Amino acid sequence: MAEAPAGSAARRRGSGAVTIADVAAAAAVSKQTVSNVMNYPEKVRAETRERVRRAVAELGFQPNRMARALRSSTAGMIACRIEPVSSRSLAPFHDRFLHALAEAGQAVGRHLMLFAVDDAESEAATCVRLVRTGAVEGVVLYNVVPGDLRPPVLLEAGVPFVCFGRVPGLDDAGAWVDVDNAAGVAAVVDHLAEAGHRRIGFLGFPDGHRVGDDRADGWVAAMDRHGLLAGSHRFDTRGEDTWTSGAKMARGLLDRAGAPTALVAVSDTLAAGALQAIRDLGLAPGHDVALVGYDDTPSAEVLDLSSVRQPLAEVGRRIVEVLCPTGGATVPAPSLLRPELVVRGSSRRRA
Amino acid sequence: MAEAPAGSAARRRGSGAVTIADVAAAAAVSKQTVSNVMNYPEKVRAETRERVRRAVAELGFQPNRMARALRSSTAGMIACRIEPVSSRSLAPFHDRFLHALAEAGQAVGRHLMLFAVDDAESEAATCVRLVRTGAVEGVVLYNVVPGDLRPPVLLEAGVPFVCFGRVPGLDDAGAWVDVDNAAGVAAVVDHLAEAGHRRIGFLGFPDGHRVGDDRADGWVAAMDRHGLLAGSHRFDTRGEDTWTSGAKMARGLLDRAGAPTALVAVSDTLAAGALQAIRDLGLAPGHDVALVGYDDTPSAEVLDLSSVRQPLAEVGRRIVEVLCPTGGATVPAPSLLRPELVVRGSSRRRA
DNA sequence: CAGGATCGTTTTAACGATCAAGCCGCAGCG
């Protein structure tokens, strides 16, 4: 490990760093005044404030976080589980969620602590322990599904938490933030219908998971709204979230008479597979067949693939706002955010 | 946000949780004895220990982390930057690194704190601040390249750190852990050569980045060792780390006389593209053309693609060991770990 | 049997900050 050089610019004293007492001595004021300068500058006369500020700068003073946390019993941290990378999907979505959370947290002076556990049960236990030991102020639950066993446990234990994912029973507490999956897919259908497409195929996930089901519902609802639902069950395909599966589903849809002129995929992985299938059939994506993916992963940009972007930054901000209320007096309601369709070449031109 | 119910099983007192003083009172001993029971049980008489233990269990006491951190000035945390998801690669590698780090940290009682910054410069500044404020004991630098400006800054500031990625100047301090990229690719070439392949193509990254260059060196060295280097520069292709680019490079190599019978790709993304190209040419992966990727991402398993697995768990353990030395008296040397080749169908059968 | 070593526990004192009074001087006001 890299060791500290004997004498560096910012001076260390004895065993530890420079404390508020050192600053106080240097500026010839009391510790409390230094504290005030740091936290409530308007409470201190300008002249004194300047003197203290100079001392702070000269000594390179940085208030000790643990001491502050102890005294004011605010850890300045929130926790979230980091899940093992699943082989289900190629899309690095969890990554981006954590990044958004970290960024949103920092904006209000909170840091993000990660922990790794094997299952939901130990996740709940760990969350309880982290809050009980004062390590964090609250926790974030990722990918919450109906019937999830984590919320009730945390509720019972009195642990502040916010879910990413709808929780039906918690509607009044503002304890969840979600992105409207149905609306996202519906927006895609709207976009395609406006461009004149009448036969719009759907590449979805197998039934039985919240996200996939919501997206499928969005397709059905929007198709119905445009009067395109009749007979379109032929265009409803489902499969695992893999590239291969996407290619297969697309081939199945396109390789027949009366094939769809547009495809809606519920992930960029599926869409990437579909893209290849389209090309394999000698068709031009965006021209012969329109194609839209989901999640706006980096690959979507590379592939010039239209995709639905989830407002992750906003999700992070809301979560943090609920967990660590700043100025806003009112406790916010649970948020159902609208995703945004990013139109690229794969769906821009009329089929 | 979910609120604490009025009365839950684990009792809260007044404004806060149960403290060591409560336990002491309940067990009719001093606070210090309780502390000893928690930290040095052998120092306390068995009978007393039992009594204290009962009180701890009854009250559900959990020592306050901040207080402990303050008193013993060990934060129990390490920090690492979470990078924005790059559009360069589809592989969620950073994810897995963070997971490994979190897990390794927990094994020795350390938690992982994330922070988000825009560039390397502010990363260094943030690291310094985090350590100076006592928030973390040390930091981990991800993806360190030669000439990286972060190590010198941290060194100067006396911040304990460990790099993932070789740092030539720091060889004596054990300040880095790396995986031998050249050895990984060489192992692939060995594997293919043993299977009888003589013409082995290379799908690499453009020159100028450490990881890519190391892997290219590995190919050259191993080819040379097997006496296959002569004329094989025709088989050396380079391109961006995208699926499309991989497909194009593979097509370029395979679609001519005297084509390679095996391909080494330096990422699974490139390999996935190559896989498609192979199929497009009517060839059978693993039979007509052997193919091996790199990083053993989830997609490799799905695609039945041989790949080189980096020992991330071990990387995490070493990093943590250096940052937070446990029992081992000796400061470990910098670690250059060997990756492991995972053979799957794409390279199992003789071409 | 005095003097020291040992054991198990308590007491005291931090760790570095913030909170809540308290104090002092000066202005305003009856």
Next chain:
DNA sequence: CGCTGCGGCTTGATCGTTAAAACGATCCTG
């Protein structure tokens, strides 16, 4: 003149824990 109010600072207590010293009692040991 004296009382109150207030800005500006200091003092003392405190958050919950642990390190280190103190302490009384018992046990050796020469």
